[in-house]
Each structure stands twice: as C-alpha cells, then as structure tokens.
Amino acid sequence: MSTKSNSxxxxxxxxxxxxxxxxxxxxxxTIAASxxxxxxxxxxxxxxxxxDTGLMWRECLEGVTGxxxxxxxxxxxxxxxxxxxxxxxxxxxxxAGYSDWRLPNIRELSTLVELQCSNPAMxxxxxENAPSTHVWASSPYHFYTHYSWYxxxxxxxxxxxxxxxxxxxxxxxxxx
Amino acid sequence: MCVIKTLKIRVALVxxxxxxxxxxxxxSKHEATVAEVGEDGAPQxxxxxxxxxxxxxxxTKHSRKLNDTGITWGGxxxxxxxxxxxxxxxxxxxxxxxxxTGDILAQQDCANGWDKTAGxxxxxxxxxxxxxxxxxxxxxxxxxxxxxxxxxxxxxxxxKQDADGExxxxxxxxxxxxxxxxxxxxxxxxxxxxxxxSQFDQCAGYEAGKPTTYCNIEQFAARVNExxxxxxxxxxxxxxxELESLVNFGQTMPAIENAYxxxxxxxxxxxxxxxxxxxxSAWAVSFQFGFSAPxxxxxxxxxxxxxxxxxx
Numbered sequence: 001m002s003t004k005s006n007s008x009x010x011x012x013x014x015x016x017x018x019x020x021x022x023x024x025x026x027x028x029x030t031i032a033a034s035x036x037x038x039x040x041x042x043x044x045x046x047x048x049x050x051x052d053t054g055l056m057w058r059e060c061l062e063g064v065t066g067x068x069x070x071x072x073x074x075x076x077x078x079x080x081x082x083x084x085x086x087x088x089x090x091x092x093x094x095x096a097g098y099s100d101w102r103l104p105n106i107r108e109l110s111t112l113v114e115l116q117c118s119n120p121a122m123x124x125x126x127x128e129n130a131p132s133t134h135v136w137a138s139s140p141y142h143f144y145t146h147y148s149w150y151x152x153x154x155x156x157x158x159x160x161x162x163x164x165x166x167x168x169x170x171x172x173x174x175x176x
Numbered sequence: 177m178c179v180i181k182t183l184k185i186r187v188a189l190v191x192x193x194x195x196x197x198x199x200x201x202x203x204s205k206h207e208a209t210v211a212e213v214g215e216d217g218a219p220q221x222x223x224x225x226x227x228x229x230x231x232x233x234x235x236t237k238h239s240r241k242l243n244d245t246g247i248t249w250g251g252x253x254x255x256x257x258x259x260x261x262x263x264x265x266x267x268x269x270x271x272x273x274x275x276x277t278g279d280i281l282a283q284q285d286c287a288n289g290w291d292k293t294a295g296x297x298x299x300x301x302x303x304x305x306x307x308x309x310x311x312x313x314x315x316x317x318x319x320x321x322x323x324x325x326x327x328x329x330x331x332x333x334x335x336k337q338d339a340d341g342e343x344x345x346x347x348x349x350x351x352x353x354x355x356x357x358x359x360x361x362x363x364x365x366x367x368x369x370x371x372x373x374s375q376f377d378q379c380a381g382y383e384a385g386k387p388t389t390y391c392n393i394e395q396f397a398a399r400v401n402e403x404x405x406x407x408x409x410x411x412x413x414x415x416x417x418e419l420e421s422l423v424n425f426g427q428t429m430p431a432i433e434n435a436y437x438x439x440x441x442x443x444x445x446x447x448x449x450x451x452x453x454x455x456x457s458a459w460a461v462s463f464q465f466g467f468s469a470p471x472x473x474x475x476x477x478x479x480x481x482x483x484x485x486x487x488x
Contacts, residue, residue, distance in 0.1 A: 030362065032364045105425075140285065
C-alpha cells in the first residue's frame with residue numbers, strides 16, 4: 001500500500017475516532033533529546049527505571065497491558081477518581097510485586113516528556129505505544145482552585161485543567 | 177515516511193490567562209522566611225570559603241536530582257484548596273452522577289515527598305544558596321547577592337536586579353529587559369534560527385545597527401559571558417526542564433521562591449528548547465503561574481541565565 005493511502009486511512013481513522021492517531025514527529029537532528037534511552041532500564045515485569053530521577057514507572061498507562069502496551073484501553077478518570085484508584089490498586093495486589101505505587105507529582109510526570117518529539121512527546125522506545133493523552137498529576141493548582149496539574153503528552157506541556165475532567169493515569173514509585 | 181500533521185492545533189492560550197492580574201486565592205502565600213535546612217541532609221558549608229561547595233544531597237538513599245514541588249497544602253474535590261495538607265470531597269458540588277468513595281488525600285502531592293514536612297515554609301522543598309559577585313558563597317540572610325546555587329539540581333542561576341519597569345539603564349541583569357528567541361546552534365534550534373531583534377530597544381546596551389547589542393537571548397548570554405557573572409563566563413540559556421526546576425508549584429504570582437529570586441516578573445521566561453513540529457515557536461515557562469507553553473519566537477520575553485556548577 002502506498003504511503004499516501006496509508007495516511008488517508010489514518011486521517012479518516014483519527015477523524016472518526018477522535019483519538020490522535022497522527023504519527024509521531026521527532027526532530028532528532030535539530031532538537032536535543034530530553035529523555036535519552038540510556039537513562040532508562042526496562043524490565044520484563046512491565047516497569048521502567050529512570051536512573052536520572054531514581055523513579056520506577058509502570059511502562060503502560062493504567063488500563064493498558066501487554067509487553068508492548070498494545071492491549072486494552074487507557075482508563076480515564078476525574079482527579080478524584082485518579083486519587084482513589086491508586087490506593088485501591090495497591091490494596092489489591094499492586095503491580096509487578098509492588099504495592100507502593102503513586103500518582104506522580106507534576107515535576108515527576110514532566111520528566112517523561114521527550115521535547116524533540118510530538119504526538120506523543122515521549123520516548124516510545126521506552127514507553128511503547130504511548131498515546132498522546134493528557135495524564136493527571138497528584139498536584140493541585142494554586143491559582144484556579146478547581147484545577148489540578150497534568151501533562152499534555154501530545155506536545156509535552158505541563159499545564160492544568162478542571163478536576164472534574166477525565167484524564168489518563170501513569171503510576172510511579174520510589175526506589176527504596 | 178509520511179508525517180501527518182496533528183489535526184488539533186495547539187493554541188497558546190496564555191495571553192488570555194496572563195491578563196487576569198488579580199490574585200484571588202483560598203490559600204495565603206507562605207511567608208518567605210529562610211529556614212535552616214533540616215538535619216537530614218543539611219549541607220555542610222564553610223562560610224569563609226570563596227569556593228562554592230556543592231554538597232551531595234542525601235535526602236533519599238539514591239542520588240536525587242529533582243526538586244520537590246513546593247506544594248504543602250491539599251486540594252478539595254471538585255474545588256478549593258486548604259491551608260494544610262487536608263482534603264475534603266464536597267458532595268453537594270459533585271457533577272451529576274459522580275460519586276467519590278475513598279481517600280483523596282493519601283495520593284496528593286502534599287502527602288508525599290520531602291516537602292511534606294515543610295509546614296509553613298515551602299522553602300524546605302529547595303536547597304538554595306546565595307552567591308556573590310565573585311562566585312563566593314554568602315550567608316542565607318545576605319541582603320545582596322547576584323546568583324543562586326540550587327544544590328539539588330547542581331545549577332547556578334542568574335539573579336535579576338532593578339525591577340522598576342524600565343529597560344536596561346546600564347545594568348546587564350536588569351529584571352525588566354526583554355529578548356526575542358534566537359539560537360544559531362543548528363543542533364538545537366529546531367531547524368530555524370529565530371529572530372535576532374534588530375529594531376527594539378528592550379534591553380541594556382542596545383544600539384541600532386550593532387548586532388552584538390541586540391535584545392535576543394543568544395546575544396544577551398554572550399554579553400554576560402564577556403562581562404562575567406558570579407565569577408563565571410559559561411552562562412547559557414536553560415533548557416525547558418532546567419527552567420522548570422525553578423518553579424515553586426506551591427504558590428503563584430510569582431511561582432518561584434521570591435526570597436532568593438527577587439525581582440522575578442509575573443511573565444514568561446524563555447527556555448532554549450524549540451517546539452517539535454513548530455519551527456517558529458520555542459518553549460517558555462510562566463513564572464506567574466508555573467506552566468510551560470510554546471510561544472512565537474518573535475515574542476519579547478524575559479530570560480534567566482544558568483550554568484552548571486562544576487565540582488572542584
């Protein structure tokens with residue numbers, strides 16, 4: 001199939017589904033990498049360790065499974081839904097043998113942004129099939145007090161939105 | 177390879193937001209008193225030394241390079257924030273059909289991280305040291321300083337002066353000065369050089385027709401390095417992650433520790449990071465509110481220089 005008809009199909013799909021299926025765009029020669037591969041260590045158990053921050057991440061968004069994070073749909077919850085989801089997960093066996101998962105704060109979540117790429121602004125070798133979603137942080141916003149922080153992984157912006165809006169979740173834990 | 181342009185155009189909503197000049201807040205701003213760093217990981221500094229000691233921060237067992245957020249208070253649902261690290265669900269205010277069961281506090285920012293014990297002083301999230309004109313370490317209560325060392329990130333930052341609403345006046349580090357985004361480094365300019373801003377007199381030393389005096393970020397860094405600042409000549413424009421490390425998310429207007437970074441404007445500051453897919457834009461951080469946004473490179477914005485502290 002020609003690339004032209006491929007793009008037409010993708011374009012139609014994105015229009016129909018409303019999801020960003022646009023291909024990732026990376027400027028590897030003209031923008032410095034912010035999340036180089038050597039920072040990360042992937043494990044068979046579905047976790048990724050970032051040597052720079054000392055944080056362990058779940059490779060897939062919540063709701064998504066599979067070795068390449070290509071099975072299932074991401075869970076989307078309000079900010080309160082996100083805050084109560086995580087203790088429930090930890091109480092029910094956790095993930096990969098750990099039951100001390102957290103919702104990342106806005107600074108932690110921002111460390112996953114790959115600034116030389118968009119759609120998504122993530123290193124998709126490390127975080128395979130990462131979609132261009134909005135991901136909640138655990139940080140409430142100070143000025144508009146019905147907002148909390150999230151990262152928009154379509155372009156990597158750290159910004160904020162109303163707490164009643166549903167967004168996806170990516171869990172983190174401290175390495176002891 | 178075919179690259180499909182995303183259908184959703186990101187618009188910088190920013191100018192609309194920044195027009196809202198009035199501070200309303202359910203949470204009083206923390207008093208910016210300088211606290212002694214707690215006994216766990218107190219930096220060992222020698223105040224008589226002219227060298228800047230970068231002490232290893234051992235807040236956690238691994239070597240941590242991330243600041244905490246500065247958020248020491250909790251958020252209610254669906255709205256309002258608290259003075260303390262507490263959180264309530266206001267059932268009457270929930271959207272139709274939404275129920276919340278369970279604890280909404282344990283996972284919140286204020287309940288985690290090293291700043292959770294900061295109490296009334298958000299400064300416990302940061303390990304800053306004041307630096308003098310020759311690069312010497314100053315006491316925490318020094319009334320005059322030129323740079324700030326962040327002992328967590330290992331970065332040294334330019335401190336601005338004279339926020340009086342007037343450009344320049346001969347002071348290179350004037351807090352009011354504005355610069356366009358310009359970057360001749362082809363490996364990190366996103367494929368376009370930006371705007372060197374030949375015509376606007378917005379910074380110290382501008383002279384029409386003299387490119388080295390133009391008010392763009394690259395020339396500004398060159399001028400500071402020529403003159404020297406805090407004993408160093410390797411100042412540069414921060415990357416977006418470096419610039420964001422200065423944000424105190426626990427406060428707004430400004431969203432930075434004003435006890436150390438005095439004269440910070442409630443405005444955008446440039447990073448040197450291009451925006452992938454948009455050659456005419458670069459990333460900036462709002463120190464009014466703390467968020468990051470792509471801005472057109474021909475915008476005139478502030479900039480704060482950084483250098484990496486090199487261990488002796």
